Amino acid sequence: MRYITAGESHGPEEIAIIEGIPAGLHITSEDINLELARRQHAYGRGGRQLIEFDTVTFMSGIRHQMTLGSPITLNVHNDDHNNWTAIMAPDEPATLENTLRKVLRPRPGHADLIGGMKYRHQDDLRNVLERSSARETVMRVAVGAVAKKLLRELGIDVHGFVLSVGPVKGDAQVLTQYESLDEVRQVTESFATRALDAETDAKIQTLIDETKRNRDTVGGMVQVLATGVPAGLGSYVSADTKLDAKIARAIVGINAFKAVDFGEAFDHAQLFGSQVMDEILWSEEQGFYRATDNMGGFEGGMTTGEMIIVRGVVKPIPTLYRPMRSVDIDTHIEHKASIERSDTTAVTAAAVIAEHMVAIELAKAILDKFDCDNFNRLKEQLSVYREEIKNF
Ligand code: EPS
Known part of the structure; x- marks a missing residue:
């Protein structure tokens, strides 16, 4: 499976093409729209989200709500494009009027300056920021929603939530009181900030409100958990076959993400081996399993069959209403x-x-x-594999 996204933040459309989804997977636009709405409705977002009502249109690869095995094209319309038709016009030459909203003073921390140097966008850094905008993440979520649907049908659940925003940190220990990832989902999705508990949610909301009044921005840390993942995905044999490395790349590839760890590895830097390794146990019902999951579900770049635990660090957004020092690229x-x-x-x-x-x-x-040709065949193969692993 591979995919590509295209689209400028204020251009007409956001697009993704996915190749390699097997035929015979049931999928509806509703499956995707629910996830797009989750991305949009999050505390601390700005005025743009009042303009957009992200919904997907299937342009290829799906018939009667079933995948065909052919490339799937997903479109999400940028409603805000109506306010930018002249400035973002793809097929009009540049004029004095349609280049009015030039960006010449690059924002520290954003791709503006280096993107401008690299692509020689010396007339207008908007040519950089339109693509280097988190708007593009709408399509990553759309593609991910197709992936999530496939995983769900295979008994694999994935969920993300907020661990901390600025100095306000929830207690990840509360997670141990939940029996399933679905319970974690019910709780964290009930809070506007996706925090772990009501008290942290309230504190984060206050912090975000204060930050907004100060015309500043704030970052934080998120966590993603995945359950039902069979042991043995990815491989230790080469650097580029390790699945934890691929996930690390995928996370740091999201706008503003600067760090990633597995199973709270940043905290393990201060511990000894005997405090960190996951002891190996065996039972008739489960086969091999672990006493703990400090490795976050990975050993040797392969899934262990335990829950996958990934954390990502998001830097504060670089666009500040109280801007920092910069230099005009025209006048220096x-x-x-x-x-x-x-x-x-x-x-x-x-x-x-x-x-x-x-x-x-x-x-x-x-x-x-x-x-990867037919979904039911994939499902059969996976269940035979799960049985083999259990009986190892
Ligand atoms: C973004 C700036 C804002 C965000 C945008 C990402 O957009 P605008 O400049 O239109 O106000 O709202 O995110 C989205 C539009 C989105 O859907 O996530 C940026 O500069 O990265």
């Missing part, structure tokens, strides 16, 4: 950076995006290992 005179409409935080949406990126990588790994 020092100026404050350009102000673009922005969000106070995207951590609450980032949890959903990270969840979908993990789903994409898990679906890819499964489609690499088993039949």
Whole structure:
């Protein structure tokens, strides 16, 4: 399975093409729209989300709600394009009028400056920021929603939530009181900030409100969990076959993500081996299993069969309403950076995006290992494999 996305933030459409989804998977636009709505409705987002009502249109690869095995094309319309038709016009030459909203003062922390240098966009850094915008994550979630549907049918669940925003941190220990990932989903999705508990949710909302009043932005940390994942996805044999490495790349590839770990590995840097390794146990019903899951579901780049635990660090959004120092690319005179409409935080949406990126990588790994022509054949193969692993 592979995919590509296209689209500028204020251009007409956001598009994704996915190749390699097997034939015979039931999917509806509703499956995808529910996930798009989760990404959109997150505390701390800005005015743009009041303009957009993200819904997907299937353009290819699906017939009567079943995948055909051919490339699937997904479209999401940018409603805000109506306010940018002249400035983003694909087929009109540049004029004085349609180049009015130029960006010449790059924002520290954004792709503006280096993107401009690299592509020689010396007339207008908008040519960079339109693509280097988190708007594109709408299509990663759309693709991830297809992946999630495939995984769900195979008994694999994936869910993301917010661990912390700025200095406000929830207690991840509360997770141990839940019996299933679905319970975690019910709880975290009931909070506007996707926090772990009501108290943290309230504190995060207050922090976001204060940050907005200060015309600043704030980052945080998200966590994604995946259950029902069979042991042995990915491989230790080469650097580029390790599945944890692929997930790490997928997470850091999301706008504003700067770090990733598995099973709270950043905290393990201070511990000894005997405190960290997951002891091996065996039972008739389960086969091999572990006493703990400190490795976050990975050993040697392969899934262990335990829950996958991934954390990602999101930096504060670089677009500030109280801008920092920058230099005009035209005059080379020092100026404050350009102000673009922005969000106070995207951590609450980032949890959903990270969840979908993990789903994409898990679906890819499964489609690499088993039949990818027909979904029912894939399902049969996976259940034979699960049985083999259990009886090892
Ligand atoms: C973004 C800036 C804002 C965000 C946008 C990402 O958009 P605008 O400049 O139109 O106000 O709302 O995110 C989305 C539109 C979205 O759907 O996630 C940026 O600069 O990255």
